[in-house]
Amino acid sequence: MGDDPTVVVGRMKLGSQGLQVSTQGLGCMGMSAFYGPPKPDHDMINLISHAVSRGITFLDTSDIYGPHTNETLLGKALASVSVRDKAEIATKFGIFFDGAIRGIRGDPEYVRAACEGSLKRLGVDCIDLYYQHRVDTKLPIEVTVKNDLVATITIGELKKLVEEGKIKYIGLSEASASTIRRAHAVHPITAVQxxxxxxxxxxxxxxxxxxxxxxxxIVAYSPLGRGFLSYGPKMTESLADDDFRKHMPRFQKENLEHNKHIFEKLNEIATRKGCTPSQLALAWVHHQGSDVCPIPGTTKIENLEQNIGALSVKLTHEEMTELENLANSADAVKGDRYGGTSYSWKDSETPPLSSWKGQ
Structure with a gap:
């Protein structure tokens, strides 16, 4: 199927609070961080501009990408009126690095300072969708009482930022079901990444x-398995020394040997279907429902066009079942998503409000 410039990117409602975005977004992280050296600003600005011109208007970043440099890059791209007037900007707060030590904060002072920093770097007056990137498990996510005063915690402060017009919609990333429910009870959550x-x-x-x-x-990140579902095990051969995928359990040699069967079968089905493996994998995510927006990342226009092409891949019930059978058993995929770090929703429970004594 390859690139097809006639494929039209549609629009969708994301959540029930009024936000509308493109049916496919663009993850910008790899342009600046974690996937090897930062790419040239000029090339990435051209890519972002091309994406918006093709209808990919939902742009995803975070203050930790760089840190800060990805937001600055996106801010440069947004300086073009043709981009800013059409784009929906999503960014995140909550993860910080103190030297080599990673930390997570959700206290009100940090939330506000992080938002102000993102607004400045992006060069905007209001952020369309502002996510808590990871949940601060040291604090209740709602509100608490301290010294007989009601003190807003993470979602309470985000609610204030909505009321002040600094953000339009609130999101959570890698949050557990109970955390989502508790946050949503304070202020409507528009999206979960x-x-x-x-x-x-x-x-x-x-x-x-x-x-x-x-x-x-629902915003699906890494819908292409961080590149594995596009290229298979061979992708690891070209990773830069500072690409953090080199250290992820699923990409270790002993696990890749087991996991390669997923890509091999995916490639077989894609060949039969007349599309690429990445288009087939991305189409599977698109077929999960009209409330799901995948945000594949790329640094190349040709890959962006290929991702757009996934929108024209239609899957039958039988084909969906065949794809789902690739990895539907407990031992189908070897290796955790992350290493020993608590990056997953499984580690996102916060203290119950009833037991919280404050600090």
Whole structure:
């Protein structure tokens, strides 16, 4: 199927609070961080501008990408009126690095300072969708009483930022079902960002149903398995020394040897279907429902066009079943998503409000 410039990118409602975005977004992280050296600003600005001109207007970043440099890059791209007037900007707060030590904060002072920093770097007056990137498990996510005074915590402060017009909609990333419910009770959550692909499906049991029950949109990051579902095991051969995928359990040699069968079968089905493996894997995510927006990342226009082409790949019930059977057993995929770090929704429970004593 390849690139097809006639494929039209549609629009969708993300959540039930009024936000509308393109049916496919663009993850910008790899342009600046974690996937090897930063790419040239000029090339990435051209890519972002091309994406928006093709209808990919939902642009995803975070203050930790760089840190800060990805937001600055996006801010340069947004300086073009033709981009800013059409784009929906999503950014995140909550993860910080103090030297080599990673930390997570959700206290009100940090939330506000992070938002102000993102607004400045992006060069905008209002952020369309502002996510808590990872949940601060040291604090209740709602509100608490300290010294007989009600003190807003993470969602309470985000609610204030909405009221002040600094952000339009609130999101969560890698949050558990109970955390989502507790946050949503304070202020409506518009979207939850989670990792969802053919080889990452643990969210389907509890997280996705919770979002749908509450009318929360679903944003799927790494829908191509961080490149594995596009290129298979050979992708690891060209990773830069500082590409953090080199250290992820699923990409270790002993696990790749087992996991390669997923790509081989995916490639076989794609050949029969007349599309690329990445288009087939991305089409599977698109077929999960009209409330799901995948945000594949790329640094190349040709890959962007190929991702857009996934929108024209139509899957039958039988084909969906065949794809889902690739990795639907407990031992189908070897290796955790992350290493020993607590980056997953499984580590996102916060203290119950009833037991919180304050600091």
């Amino acid at each position: 989670l990792e969802w692909s053919l080889w990452t499906r643990d969210v389907e049991e509890e997280i996705v149903p919770t979002c749908r029950e509450l009318g929360i949109g």
